[in-house]
Amino acid sequence: MDTTQSLNARLPGATPLPFDATLLFKALQYQLLVAVEYCYDLAPDESLWLEVMGDVTVPGKTQTEVKLYSDNLTDSHANFWNTLKNWLHENFDRTSFKTLVLLTTQEFGAQTLLKGWNAASAAERLSIMERIVAGSQATADNQASNEPEVEEDAAKPSKSQKLQQYVMDPKRRDALMEVLERMQITTGAESLEQRLKGYETRHLKPIRPSKYKTFIDELLGFMCSPDLVINGWQITYQAFTDKLSELTHRYMKHPKTFPSVDMAALKKSIDIEEIRPMRFAQKILEIGGEQQLKRAALHRVVAQTTISDLYTDGVLFKPMVDLYLSNQLTQHQYGRELAMVDCAGVTCSTELSTRSLKFFLMRNGLPADSFCGLEHTMPEFRNGIYHMLAGEQPEDEDDEFHWRLW
Template sequence: MDTTQHPNTTLPGHAPLPFDATLLFKALQYQLLVAVEHCYDLAPDECLWLEVLGDVTVPGKSQTEVKHYTDNLTDSHANFWNTLKNWLHENFDRTSFKSLVLLTTQEFGAQTLLKGWNTATPAERLSIMESIVASSQASAGNKAKKESEAGEVISKPSKSQSLQQYVMTLDRRGALMEVLERMHITTGAESLEQRLKTYETRHLKPIRPSKYQQFIYELLGFMCSPELVIKGWKITHQAFTDKLSELTHRYMKHPKTFPPVDMAALKKSVDVEEIRPMPFAQKITEIGGEQYLKRAALHRVVAQTTISDLYTDGVLFKPMVDLYLSNHLTQHQYGRDAAMLGCTGVTCSTQLSTRSMMFFLERNGLPAEPFCGLEHTMPEFRNGIYHMLAGEKPEDEDDEFHWRLW
């Protein structure tokens, strides 16, 4: 894995700091996305390794080095020569792979001899490399001569020249030919932003649009989870398939289970003083339920947010929601009528308030009816429906939602 040399943007008025690791994390995300695409192609008996044998490795199949760079891939670029050096390591089993791939966002430089690499034979590839090295050595020799004539200290070989010397050493020629037989260069690969967009288009059609980012975040989180990293960063076909199934089940356009709700985030948005004047809050306060206002407000937000999100994603239609609201209003009214019968003859306001609070708590504690057929509908959502109903003013006052039993 590698990264671009220059960030596209910096903080206003500030130069990039030498310890800014933003690009490192961007490169890691890019590598994970490349790995995700490889995971889609895994057969049931295959797995993928990250970093252990190189950037992205499918044993017995391919090993891919991933470069997220902005400059051109030139003859002397370290990305080319360093990748070859890695594949020449004595412990790297080159012959176990069908292909060795250098995948980079870079385009070929205008004058590079590497342009015809993928169509060249192994012998032709070696000839290309020998031409590059010969040119590099000639330039280095001319530079050394000028420095010597000027009485200057002769410069040490550049990083690129050192890499070239290592790769082209005759002792490694057999290993180099094994690499050249398998090596492919993919240039002009999509940027991180483009790759994310392509992933959405290609793989997320069954997913609700508002959940695209969440789906990708959780999938990338799985790809670099501590559990996988600690165990060697191996991702099996089964593990990847299971994670895809889980995320698809949770975020699909027509879900079977109730969508997850970030209760902690919604709770922060609740302001009791702001909701206190609202009709639903007043109907709780009038039976002595002041202590339950914040919880009721949270449940109301849960219901409103969930319905709004499902509307946005085209999962819900108004008649479906209206029917659910109507059913709960009817059930509540019958439940309230029964509770009021139990209060016949009770005139003490304290007792009526107490019984009303008991009715409130009992209703809020009932099992939740599935919302539009969604399994595991949250009781918090159903309670939020109660509070939404309590906030409405119907044309017929007999249809108004109340908690009081008088």
């Protein structure tokens, strides 16, 4: 996989550095996306290979060279001739494939003889190449005759001519004909951005829109995971199907399992000094729960973020959330009243605070009730619901959420 996207498509005023590898990584992502599309077409007994036999390979069926380029595909372009050279390698088993594909984002050049390639026979394709080589040689000869002072240098074949000579060498003619019988050229392939958008449109309809990027990121991460690369970069039908099933189950519009939460990222957003004055925090501090404050704040953000995401994706509706909140409040109030019965007669403020903190820890450690039917509802989420309730000021003070047992 290689690329020569325009270096001008950069940040304004930025000068590209000679060791800037951004385009290489963009090209790899493009190759992985092409491979993903091929994986969808795999039969149960098939596998896809990356890089081992070329860019994207399905043994016995197709070998595809992928080019992310911005210029036109012309008669002498290296993408065409170098691809042929690769397929002529003595160790490349070209006859095992039904098709050999050059897939490129390039469009055919206006004057190129390659335009009718896919409709031509192998013999006609060879003729096209012979005309290209003859034209290239004539151009070189004409240049040499018009510039006698550089005749010696002009007589030396250019890099492009050397590539053409290698491919057209008569000793490789049989191998070349085997390639030409199978070769197809796909031009004007979608750009990386278009391919990403197309993937969303074709394959992510069952997925929550807010998780499109996460789904694609994780799928591409799987495609180039270290285990796969180390063991030969083979992706089996089963492995790909299992990964799709996992991601779909996790991010589907109407999930059965509680959505995953990036706890580490949310934890970084917690500022204790901002939280300390909040109503829910004050209720923890009044029972001596200073050490519990940061974790409580994190759980509150988990609950708020999860509910917000599910609202955005149309998975939740307000009555469903209100019912869960009401149920949690009712259960908590009964639990608190029971704990207060055990505190009857206790007047020591220190003892009451200690018992209240134990009650806090006991309640937070309970198994979580399923949220809206979602399996494996996180206790951190349920605890966050407690802290959301503790932050409210109801019209009826009897409905207020407290941790204190007095």
